[in-house]
Amino acid sequence: MDLTAGAPVRYHSASGRWVLLATVLGSSLAFIDSTVVNIALPEIGRDLGSDAAGLQWTVNGYALSLASLILLGGSLGDRYGRKRVFLLGVTWFALASLLCGLAQNVEMLIAARVLQGIGGALLTPGALAILEASFAAEDRSRAIGAWSGLGGIGGALGPFLGGWLVEVGDWRYIFLINVPLAAIVLWVGAKHLPESRNPEAARTFDVTGVLTGAAGLAGLTYGFTAWPANGPGDPVVLISLAIGLGSMIAFVLAEQRSPHPMLPMRVFRNKAFSGANLVTFLVYAANGGVFFLFVVNLQVVSGFTPLASGIALLPTTALMLVLSARAGALSQRTGPRILMTVGPLICAVALVLMSRIGSDATYWADVLPAVLVFGLGLSTLVAPLTATALGALEDAYAGIASGVNNAVARAAGLLAVAVLPLAAGLGSGNLTDAAQLAPVYRNTMMICAGLMVAGAVLAFLLVPKRLPAKAPARSFCDPCAPPVQPRETASSAP
Known part of the structure; x- marks a missing residue:
């Protein structure tokens, strides 16, 4: 490597490209596996003789452990x-994937999927934290933009790769392929990733924070996951949500009193950090509704084939690949407020267009224009939003900043999938019935457009024109080396 202790990575350098490659590939493992398994569920059910509940837990077990422990990972x-x-995390994820591929019954598969989620919780916040801590300040927004665009390609190709593997081979291949991919990440990462950490962080576990935080996220995740199937009045849903909410209150109280908290509550005093995460919640709640119902509507209401529906959003991915890094670089020059305000408004226009996709829709006249506008909005928004959520705090807190932002985005998506169809008037209706789905889809897109507008308003009010300059980084390349700067005082903490 061409890095010395504490030296920043430049975006166009060879080291910068290696860092970007390792973090994109690593985070794509966890992101793709959260969606690609859905394609193989029918084959898994036939091969392992599983009922619907077992298949549901094959998906939910992964989401539950990932969401519960992602703050701890950061x-x-x-x-x-x-x-x-x-x-x-990459190693853990690979070994758990191997167990998934070798599972002999659905119980073993569910247990392995829970282990996969733990690996994902370790690697997911680390990818963005490494980008934030490694790149030079003037290159971070561009690097995060490139990470967003390249990660979008992985997300788009994942379902196609999974479908092909299931069709030509066996459902086990969708898990086993993670092993050689993880080996590549480990080779590149071990050789080219710089090390960084917070020299001020305590070396002891905040046991109370870990337990209450995990219980809170697990309870909320399980409650929202069970809500659509069981209904809001189901005792399991109510108890899970009550445990989750109570545990999160206990978590906040415990972190305020802990001398070495897992999540220092003082980070939320930072207006830009809190504002970016509030915008994240609204925007990703809207995205959750779009990605949940858009493809279903194309098939059920508009009569598109599954393949045509699956590739309908590819222009959005292509635009993010081309424009995300440029949006990040522009945000570095203009400040994040403008793009974080304009981006959600463009997305809101796209969602209004999407709401008009009905039974007589054609791809070229109705779907493509909405998808292109949506891709333009996301390309404008995502990189500045992520860069602000990470860049608002000192580099020493990059891991926890990434963990918080990931947890907020995932909670918003879960809430959207559970609540939006109900809020849009579905009630006890059926998403596979065109007559019932059409008005629900239309109302959901309009609600999501409103969430995007609310996100734009919050961005304008809470996100500064420019992030304040940071003090020289206190994280460093060699974790055994001394800090490059004296210990901060309480007044210098975020």
Whole structure:
């Protein structure tokens, strides 16, 4: 590597390209596996003789452990080294994927999927934290934009790869292919990723914070996941949500009193950080509704084939690939407020257009224009939003900033899938009935457009024109080396 201790990585350097490659491939493992398994569920059910509940837990077990522990993953990276925890997560994920591929019954598969989620919780916040801590300040927004665009390609190709593997081979291949991909990430990461951590972080576990935080996220995740199938009045849903809410309140109280908290509550005093995460919640709630119902509407109401519906959003991915890094670079020059305000408004226009896609829709006249506008809006928004959520805090808190932002985005998506169809008037209706789905889809798109507008308003009010300059980084390349700067005082903390 061409890095010395504490030296920043430049975007156009060879080291910058290697760092980007390792983080994109690593985070894509967890992102793709959260969606590609859905394609193989019918084959898994036939092969393992599983009922619907077992198949549901094959999906939910992964989401539950990932969402429950993602804050812990970010905190561990800040304490023990982001590269170290990231590579541990990739290794864990690969071994769990191998267990998934070798599963002999659905119980073993569910257990392996839970283990996969733990690996995902270790590697997911680490990828963005490494970008934030490694790149030079003037290149971070561009690097995060490139990460967003390249990650979008992985998300788009994942379902096609999964479908092909299931069709030509066996459902087990969708898990086993993770092993050689993880090996590539480990080779590149071990050789080219710089190490960084927070030298001020305590080396002891915040046990109360870990337990209450995990219980809170697990309870909310399980409650929202069970809501659509069981209904809001189901005792399991109510108890899960009550445990989740109570545990999150206990988590906040515990972190305020802990001398070494997993999530220092003082980070939320930072207006830009809190504002970026509020915008994240609204925007990703809207995105959750779009990605949940858009493809279903194309098939059920508009009569598109599954393949045509699956590739309908590819122009959005292509635009993000081309424009995200440029939007990040523009945000670096103009400040994040403008793009974070304009981006959601463009998305809102796209969602109004999407709401008009009905039974007589054609791809070229109705779907493509809406998808292109949506891609333009997301390309304008995502990189500045992510860069602001990470860049608002000092580099020492990069891991926990990434963990918080990931947890907020995932919670918003879960809430959207559970609540939006109900809010749009579905009630006890059927999403596979065109007559019932059409008005629900139309209302949901309009609600999501409103969420995007609300996100734009919050961005304008809460996100500064420019992020304040940071003090020189206190994280460093060698985790065994001394800090490059004296210990911060309480007044210098975020």
